[in-house]
Amino acid sequence: AFFWLVSLLLSSLIWFIAVKASNPQDEPLQKGLLIFGVMFSVLLQEAFRFLYYKLLRKAIEGLVALSEDGCSPISIQQMAYVAGVGFGLMSGAFSMINLLADALGPGIVGIHGDSQLYFLTSAFMTMVLIFLHTFWGILFFHGCEHRRWWEIMAVVVMHLAVSGSTFCNPLYVGSLVPSYLLMAAAAAWAYLLSGGSAQNLWRFLLCKS
């Protein structure tokens, strides 16, 4: 969560500098700057995920060296999951909490011609992002562990795609549907990487031992 926060800080610093240095009246330029800010922020988030991976790797090596039987009390997969959840929670909290605070107060949604589904779609979008961050954490760490660069690239591309799809808002079908599809794909992929299989799932659902 802290690492996500720092990446957000740096990316907003860049955006802020860019905005201050440019003409505030120029609408398309502002929009362009915003898009640039979003993409840059995505790239920074992934970079910080990588940094976090490096840090956790060192921590695991330390734990292994100090433990009696040569294996650390927490595995890299668990750390990947926790890192993903941390990123997701922080990103979700930052996206949603002001909205929730405003939702407590009086007001009418979309009175100025914006979509009336603003709160609902924000909630769904946040939820999908949190899930995605969790799955991306697992995929990313797995890719780093096994030196499969294409997995890491896939995570970055997916993140860019999801962020990019939100540019279609308020045309929600353009952003929510692809995001959910990507989430399902990422979920299946992460599940398979974590050692699950269709058989395990079937057995679990049928409550067999």
Added chain:
Amino acid sequence: MITFMNNSDSEEEPCNERTSLMSAESPSVPSYQDGLQASEAGEAQAHRKRRTGSSRSPNNIADGDMSDSGVPVRESTLENEEEELTLKYGAKHVIMLFVPVTLCMIVVVATIKSVRFYTEKNGQLIYTPFSEDTPSVGQRLLNSVLNTIIMISVIVVMTVFLVLLYKYRCYKFIHGWLILSSLMLLFLFTYIYLGEVLKTYNVAMDYPTLFLVIWNFGAVGMICIHWKGPLQLQQAYLIMISALMALVFIKYLPEWSAWVILGAISIYDLMAVLCPKGPLRMLVETAQERNEPIFPALIYSSAMMWTVGMAKPDTAARGPSQQTWDAAEDGRENHRSPSHGDSQMSETRSPVPTRPITSLEELEEEERGVKLGLGDFIFYSVLVGKAAATASGDWNTTLACFVAILIGLCLTLLLLAVFKKALPALPISITFGLVFYFSTDNLVRPFMDTLASHQLYI
């Protein structure tokens, strides 16, 4: 500081403030409290460290008496186990401190966001005499710096005063002061807080009920904090009084002064705990020489029955180490007295060498805990509360400060595990908190607001 924070001063200050006039012109002892806290923390830590050191030697002697061949093996496995346990329970310690700090912050933020009283400006403390209503920025900055200097000097004076009192063994005075402070905090501030909360939610309460509630709350609090009580109840009370103190600070410190004071306090904490001639260091060393526990009701203890140790006045006040080592029961109580990390193992083994290892380890596990000064709680909550109060109603800033402080606490605990001596808990967390507050408020907020208005997600 990790270990102690003297809360009494702060409690006393507000007391004076209230009794003089509601214009809140009386000096408060928060700074004092801070210094005390720092000193307490340092003292406690150093004390603990000395205890560890002194306990190791009798332990080794005891081991040697038992079986010579077993000694080297025992010692090496002891060290290994200690390291492992330290690391394993390092994470547990962190969680044990996260929960109370989070609770305190939640209480403060919830109150700030809902009760108007604590964000209204109704005068200033006498320690911050310069007003911030000046027209120019430079003048305002100058005033806040002057306020900070006055506050910090008050803290330093109070700390030195406490060190002198402690040096010349004026224990009764100190205990009386502590009791008076916590009395004031538990009764008067709770009364005001309850009054404001009831006003906000428009709930009517008659005076007899109020009297009953406040009397019970205060009396149980006094007993819990200064004498014996269930550990969780004591922890809850300490959290509540820290939150009350933080709210007082948030209300009565002017804007810029508050931020400058936070920064200056963390620098002072750093210097007072680590410099060889610092008052806190001297306090710690004096306490170590006398092998005494530090004052009650000033630290948050996450696992020990601190009050059990205090129940025996001679062991608590002046008992030399021999007394505590002789009887098995005294040894057990000494074991229960505050100590940190691996001192536990050696202490338990020394008085009762025949006890089986497993039960000893169990004892250690359940009694190992971490101590954090109450002043740390207070200043963390002041930072987060100020962020909640003044950050243009933005929750992101509050959240960012909260995460920053917790990460700072994590790092401090990590350093504590590495260095195993008294460490100031304020600097890292407050630095992170301040950095994140200012950067989030000025940089991240416009970015996130623009993103939210276009409903873009990053």
